[in-house]
Amino acid sequence: MLKIKESMDIISVKNGGGDVIDLQKCREEIDKIDSQIVELFEQRMKISQNVAEYKINTGKPVLDKTREQQKLDSVEELASTKYNGQAVRELFSQIMSMSRKLQYTMMTYNQAREFHKIKEIPKSKDTRIVYFGTKGSYSEQAMEEYFxxxxxxxxxxxxxxxxxxxxxxxxxxxxxxxxxxxxxGITDIYDLLVEFDNYIVAEHVLKIDQALLSLPGAKLSDIRTVYSHPQGILQSRKFLEQYSNMKAVEYGSTAGCAKKVLEDGDKNQAAIASIRAASTYGLEVLASNINYEEVNSTRFIIITKQCQFCEGSDKMSICFTLPHESGTLYSMLSHIIYNNLNMSKIESRPIPGKKFEYRFFVDFDGCIEEPAVINTLRGIEAEALDIKILGNYIGVDL
Known part of the structure; x- marks a missing residue:
């Protein structure tokens, strides 16, 4: 037997035992329970502040894994069914996560204090820049466009x-x-950012148009060996697949490969590099725009050994390692979500000497001076095995 409003909304129905279930009444009861939950939650969070003050005064860490596991086990046992037990465990995991995030706002964050703000990066004759490759390289072009x-x-x-x-x-x-x-992503760069204490202070995006370069007078049918950086070969692989006579060989930077073709003087050789490199080394362009993606751009980073960031910086890059346990990556990323920050990128790299364990590289919007960013970094620092700020800089709209 159904009772139906004129709007056709079902408001009551009999269950399997013959009892009438009234939807509106159920909703009212849920609203009442929810109000009680919110009130109790706020009481719990207030006590969490007292816990944070105690930990600050005694030097204890916010995260106490043993205590949390004991608590989760005990609340799970309070539930009447296995399903409810699992759900209660998940619920309290989130409640304790919120409690930790509140406590982190009351604590200091040391790495952020090491960074100092500068008005802008100097761009004078006294500014010494080193770029990847040789003259005519894309990195040189990116450097000149930026500096x-x-x-x-x-x-x-x-x-x-x-x-x-x-x-x-x-x-x-x-x-x-x-x-x-x-x-x-270029994986070698991520590994080197961990190995060296250098920091990203800016970024620059460059449109990449790969070309096939050869000695003057050479023809496509003459080419047997094509030299390029692995990135140049990958970006041009569909072009190379059309020519069975060409064998791709990895060799240094793209401009370095153009220089090699000139110095070897062999008409059977070619290089995948820029038209800028062709002009630099007096080579001919056998084919242009050979990268198979028309929108082919490379993001370059400007690095320095100084812990500095420019006025207007709005992009953070960090890396961290995690305990090899279920849910740890979610817990780290939840700090970004909780502080209402936009994550724009995540990469993972294997940790040397560890079997199938990874280090994570994350980019998100924000400045190191902002409370939301500081809170995010605090939380990740406390719960990750380690964290490094790779840089804070002005992001480029792609």
Missing amino acids: GTKITSSGAPTFYEVMSKVSSGEADYGVLPIENTTTG
Whole structure:
């Protein structure tokens, strides 16, 4: 027997035992219970503040895993069914997570204090820049677009050497590619950001148009060996698949490959590089725009060994490692969500010496001075095995 309003909304129905279930009455009872839950939740959070003050005064950490596990086990046992027990456990996991986040707002965060603000990055003849590759490289182009040409610059043949020169103080800033819209993140750069105590202070996005370069007079049918950086080969793989006579060989930077073709003087060789590199080394363009994605852009990072950020910085990059346990990544990312910050990127890299364990690299919006960012960093620092701020800088709209 159904009672139905003129609007056709069902307001009551008999259950299997013959009792009438009234939807409106059920909703009113739920609202009453929810009010009680909110009141009790606020009482619990108020007590959590007292707990935080105690921990601050005694130097105890916010997260006490043993205590939390004992608490979760005990509340799960209070439930009348197995399903409710699992649900209660999940509910209290979230409640305790909220409690920790409140406590983190009352504590200090040391890494954030190490960073100091500058008005802008210097771009004068006294500014020493090292970029990946040699003259004519995309990294050199990105450097000139960002810094201009009135600087002191030099190239380095490897990502490692760029990082090393910045870390040693031989260069003030370094320019490195970190991500491409076609091939994704450049994993070596992420690993080096962990290995070296260098920091991202800016980023620059460059449109990449790959070209096939050869000695003057060479034809497509002459080419047997094509040299390029692995990224250049990947971005142009569909073009290369059309020519069975061409074998791709990885070799340094794209501009370095153009230089090799010139120096070897072999018409059977070609390089995948920029038209800028062709002009630099006097090579001919056999084919242009050979990257298979038309929207092919690379994001470059500007690194320095100084813990600094510019006025107007609105993008954070961090990395952290986690206990190899269920739900730990969710717990880390929940700090970003809780503080209403937008996460724009996440990458993972294997941890050397660990079997199938990973370090996570995360970008999210915000400035290191903002309370929401500080709270996020506090929470992740307390619950991750380790955390490093990779940089705070002005993000580029892609």
